[in-house]
Amino acid sequence: MIDFKNASVTYPGGVHALRDLTLQIPDGEMVVIVGLSGAGKSTLIRAINGLVPLTGGDVTVDGKSVAKARGGELRRIRSRIGMIFQTFNLVKRTTVLNNVLMGRLHATPTWRSLVGRYRPGDVEIAMRALERVGIVEKAYVRAANLSGGQQQRVGIARALAQEPKIILADEPVASLDPPTSHMVMRDLQRINRELGITTIVNLHFLDLAKVYGDRIIGMRDGQLVYDGSGAQADENVFRDIYGRSLTADDVLEAAATR
């Protein structure tokens, strides 16, 4: 369970990216966050694993305060939360397997990571994560030699290798073409349903949000302006969230056929 209690983030420079947000996300949900650029979606996601520190209020994960955690305690909380990025954030120069093994660092002694010798059990976990996203045959290929969609699957495998309770995905398909976007989103949905991992995804495109979000959270100007099921979210709701009428740019299929 993720619990935001009056959480606020004010960046140096004075931008209020989160304003007094109160929100609960129970275990096992598939949540999609939508909102205009600059609404605070990335900030909200990064507050959950403490990559962005709160400037007010609190956020707890399974009862543990992320805002108050430091050092080893913060790392322990983070180890239970996988993260997936728009730009994949892989180490391009090294192998797919080494990238996925980064998800095992939290369970690896420092000396082992320094000499690059992971435990066989951790390698096994990484291999299984690669199998789950269907690219285990690329394990010893350099990450740079993969297509965008394959790289994002490696990103997902890295998150899975943590054996997390929660997965955060910040615009995971924004750099991908429409068919690949659907494949990646289906992977995330499958992971959520089969493994029961709470999954929180920032999405740009409303049609994707509607298809894959069991629950949709709308953000505007750092505040929660919609919280409901994906089925209920019709055009009027999105117009409300965006504060303007919708355009072809807001929909993946339309953007693709232009």
Added chain:
Amino acid sequence: MTSASLARPAERPRKPPRSLLGPAGIAAFLLITYWAVSSEFGIGLDLGAIVKDLDRGQVILADVLRPDFGFFERTIPAMLETIQMAIIATAIGCGIALPAAFLASRVTAPNAFVLRVDRGVLNVIRALPDLLYAMIFVAALSIGPLAGIMALILFNLGVIAKLLSETIDGVDTGPIEAARAAGAARVQTIRTAVYPQVLPNYVAFSLYVLELNIRASTVLGLVGAGGIGRLLNLQIGFGNYDNVGFIILELFLLVFAIELLSISLRRRLV
């Protein structure tokens, strides 16, 4: 959206005024050069002297260009010493430089204090030339290769840590964020997300420094810090310019060999 912008195009920005910094800089540079060269204020560079002294130079040059290959055997011990000094100094210097570079980059330093202290120390180390270090260590340790090695280590540390920390400043920070998000500790993050990105550069810099060390051995010998420089100095003193020519040829081949090694290694690493 597009039709709206077509109907009323946004006003074009006015071209910003040209900066005078470029021309002013060139003018300042020319003035300073004149000041340094002129006979009233500076060293009074006399190009005629080069031509006047050319006769003497020609004799030397002719000898140097006819290296005495029979000298080879006598250069072996000194040449080996030079190579060994260069390798030892490169290994130790580059070994220390790796952590020093990570502490000297904004991307990987644990905090601003460590960053500033490490950079300060490295700046001080780099401020002195290798020859001066050699003189200091010869005075402190006695004549011999150890003094030369110590001088080269400091020199290598300064160069590598500087080049490498600047490379680290420019790495892709995405993987760092990913490692942190996965609960990795700082050292693990550096090892898995940063080190692989800068490894080819690190290898290239290290080989470059090895090459510099071989070259430096010619002057280190002058102050008694071991290596081929002592022999070179001796032969210059005796006026045996054919032997000098042979040593220069050897050094050239050695540096060339390192360059070849560097190229092949880099091709395999990139």
